[in-house]
Amino acid sequence: MTISSAVAAKPSGEHPMLAAIRELAPKVAPRSEEIETARRLPADLARELAQAGVFRMAVPEAYGGLELHPTLIVEAIESLSRADASAGWCAMIGSLTAICSAWLPEAEARLIYGDPEVITGGVAAPMGRAELVEGGYRVTGRWPWASGSQNCRWLAGGVVVMKDGRPRMLGENVPEVRVLFFPIEDVTLHDTWHAAGLCGTGSGDMEVKDVFVPAGRSLSFFTERPRLDRPLYGMPPFGMLALGIPSVALGIARRAIDELKALALQKKIMPAGRHLLATRPAVQEAVAEAEATLRAARAFLFETVNTMFEAASRREVSVHHRAELRLACTHTTRSAARAVDRMYEAAGGTAVYRASPLQRCLRDIHVATQHGMVAPPTLETIGGVLLGLDAHAVML
Structure with a gap:
């Protein structure tokens, strides 16, 4: 290959x-x-x-x-x-x-991450309910998109904290939201991942029912600071979680360009079959545009991440920094998708067969673009911040 x-x-x-x-x-x-x-x-x-x-x-x-x-x-x-x-x-x-x-208390962090080969995963979206009880929470919930969970020792789930059967409020219309950790023995994994792309991620549902979680195995990205004062953890946590998606997208797009270039130097143009696909001007233009699109987006992402890390090192991360990081994540992911689309189209009918890696690149990238962290609505919030409006930027 x-x-x-x-x-x-x-x-x-x-x-x-x-x-x-x-x-x-x-x-x-x-x-x-x-x-x-x-x-x-x-x-x-x-x-x-x-x-x-x-x-x-x-x-x-x-x-x-x-x-x-x-x-x-x-x-x-x-x-x-x-x-x-x-x-x-x-x-x-x-x-x-x-x-x-x-963010976890040291004892719990060492318990969960002490094994150098431990794998953790989960879903931060608050789709579970955690009733306050003595010493912790009793949790029930079901979360989709639990990628890689089959190999995890611990899974985390986002919850709305409940007290006496009602959401515990931190302010007007602001319920308390936390992330709680469960050992894999307390979690039921549902094989629901029958998807168009990223098929091998095992992103089925995870579920817990009336599971007790000690208070120390919970954290809040909204109301708590990291317990370690280090630049990496001064980065916005939602920005860091979002950063993974363009990272995957960049790899998919680079693979697509590699595969099209290899194909173009082997495939002959019909009907005469005398010339390679690489000699077609439209293919040459597509490769050049895809290369420029991908590398420009990657450069923007790296520039923004470096700027953010420097700000985190100075403890000067602003809402503008957070907006720019999320903008780079969304832009890079969608730019990578455009590059993949160009390579798939340039390949012609060869790309539709399962034997072609390009069809998988196409399917995988367009599942990645559907993730809420890089979906088009993120641009609305980001644009509001860049325009100086009082945007609802808590999730940036």
Whole structure:
């Protein structure tokens, strides 16, 4: 496959995490059909990713994690997604869920993240209900899109806190929302993931029923500060969670460009069949435009992430910074989708067959664009902030 030789090269001076992923990628890419058919990431691949430290990228150094700069996290997820989008997506969910470790009490953070090969996941959307009881909460809820959950030791779910059967309010029309952690033994996984793309992510539903969760295994991104004063955790948590989606999208789009270029140097144009697809001006234009679109979006994303990290280092993150990070996430994801579309169209009828990696790139990228973190409505809130309006920016 074209991806193997492209990813296997190891530049000098490369970060050890990126080098580890370059070594893993040639093992992952040939298993794409297996991953897609299984509709989940195989346990042995998840274990290899864990052993390589992929799921420790955002865990604090104080707890034995890598605490990487966010641009390195983006590059790692991008490289893995280039080999297989579903593997990259599962790595993204597991690695970025781990930012929760910086918000949890130290004892609970060490309990959950103390094992260097632990994988966590979950869904932050408050689709569960947590009744306040002595010492913690009794939780019931069901969450869709629990990606990679089959390989997780712990899962987190967003909840609305209840007291005496009613939402506990923090202000007018503002219910208390928290994220709670459950051991996998307390969770029922439902095999509901029959999707158009990202088929191998195992993003089915997770459910808990009347489960007790100690108070220490909960956190709030809205009302609490991280317990560790480090630049990575000064980044807006929702911005960090959103950052994973363009990371996957960049990898998918790079794979699509790679595949079209390889095809164009092999496929002959009909009806005479004397000239390669690469000689067609429309294909040349499509490759050039896709390359420029992708690299420009990637540069914007990296510039914005670096600016945000510098602001976090100075403890000066503003709502404008948060809006720009989310803008870069949405723009990059949708730009990557445009690049994939161009490559799919340029390939012609060859791309519609399951044997073509381009059809999978198309399906995968257009599932990624449907995620609420990068959906078009995000631009409305972002635009309001950029215009200086009193925008409802709590989720940025």
